[in-house]
Amino acid sequence: xxxxxxxxxPDFSADxxxxxxxxxxxxxxxxxxxxxxxxxxxxxxxxxLGAVSKLKGEFEKRxxxxxGLSVDPLDSHNRWAGDIKxxxxxxxxFPLIADPDKKVADLYDMIHPNANDTLTVRSVFVIGxxxxxxxxxTYPASTGRNIDEILRVIDSxxxxxxxxVATPVNWNDGxxxxxxxxxxxxxxxxxxxxxxxxxxxxLRIVPQPNK
Ligand code: BEZ
Numbered sequence: 001x002x003x004x005x006x007x008x009x010p011d012f013s014a015d016x017x018x019x020x021x022x023x024x025x026x027x028x029x030x031x032x033x034x035x036x037x038x039x040x041x042x043x044x045x046x047x048x049l050g051a052v053s054k055l056k057g058e059f060e061k062r063x064x065x066x067x068g069l070s071v072d073p074l075d076s077h078n079r080w081a082g083d084i085k086x087x088x089x090x091x092x093x094f095p096l097i098a099d100p101d102k103k104v105a106d107l108y109d110m111i112h113p114n115a116n117d118t119l120t121v122r123s124v125f126v127i128g129x130x131x132x133x134x135x136x137x138t139y140p141a142s143t144g145r146n147i148d149e150i151l152r153v154i155d156s157x158x159x160x161x162x163x164x165v166a167t168p169v170n171w172n173d174g175x176x177x178x179x180x181x182x183x184x185x186x187x188x189x190x191x192x193x194x195x196x197x198x199x200x201x202x203l204r205i206v207p208q209p210n211k
Contacts, residue, residue: 002109003108003109003125003133003136004133004136005133005134005135005136006132006133007132007133008131008132008133009023009024009032009034009125009127009131009132009133010023010107010108011023011024012103012104012107014097014098014099014103014104015074015097015098016067016074016095016096016097016098017074017077017078017081017092017095017096017098018094018095019095021067021095021097023067024131026065026067026095027065027127027131029129030063030064030065030129031062031063031064031065031126031127031128031129031154031157031158032064032065032066032067032126032127033059033064033065033066033067033124033125033126033127033150033154034067034068034069034108034123034124034125034127035052035066035067035068035069035122035123035124035125035145036068036069036070036105036108036110036120036121036122036123037049037068037069037070037096037120037122038070038071038116038119038120038121038122038141039070039071039072039119040070040072040076040077040079040080041076041080041083042141044141044142044143044144045070046080046083046084046087046088047087047088047144048122048144048145048147049068049084049088049092049096050084050085050087050088050089050090051088051090051147052066052068052094052147053084053088053090053091053092053093053094054088054090055147055151056093056094058151059151059154062151062154062155062158063129064154065094066094067094067095067096067097068094068095068096068097069096069097069099069104069105069110069120070096070097070098070099070120071099071100071102071105071118071119071120072098072099072100073098073100074098076098077096077098081096105120108123108125109123110123112138115140115141116141119141120141121138121139121140121141122138122139122140122141122143122144122145123136123137123138124136124137124138124139124145124150126150126153126154126157128157128161134157135153135157137150152171152172152173155173156171159177159208159209159210160180162209162210163177163191163209163210164179164180164182164183164191165177165178165179165180165206165208165209166178166179166180166181173208174208174211175208176205176206176207176208177205177206177207177208177209178203178204178205178206179191179192179196179204179205179206181202188204192206192209194206
């Protein structure tokens with residue numbers, strides 16, 4: 001069954017390049033990004049894994065752990081890690097799940113048979129500290145992901161979780177935000193005592209609260 005936003009992220013146990021992982025236990029209390037790679041020793045994936053390794057500090061700043069998946073065995077992952085370092089200059093510094101029997105790929109519906117019946121698509125799942133799925137993005141195998149976009153969405157999700165605000169079109173960190181529709185005007189007065197701009201009663205704009 002397909003996973004939808006708000007569902008609990010399915011738990012699993014798997015071997016990874018950093019040893020065995022039980023997913024819920026591994027991410028305990030943190031945000032997590034789980035992202036799939038169609039296959040080892042493929043060009044786009046090699047660039048992605050180097051880029052995420054370089055940005056590991058940005059994920060850590062956001063209290064977020066990262067875990068990748070590719071449907072190849074561990075010895076293949078370990079050999080590929082050498083290539084990732086050679087090509088990108090960054091050593092793989094987060095766990096890459098070995099999923100040769102496609103157990104996790106199937107659990108997360110990462111194989112889309114009409115695209116390819118053996119490789120995974122490029123799935124991204126962002127999972128909150130409450131284990132609930134907060135974001136799903138699906139890219140085709142041929143398109144490398146924009147890692148800055150994943151960080152941007154985590155920033156937006158964390159603002160919503162912490163301050164009851166939403167983020168408008170093309171929002172970037174530091175831009176104005178929108179008071180969530182679930183917050184009444186009375187509650188908004190307490191949360192945002194400096195007030196807000198309201199070009200329409202349903203569009204209440206405030207500066208980003210944590211800046
Ligand atoms: C790649 O990572 O380069 C790739 C993988 C599968 C299909 C197409 C590209």
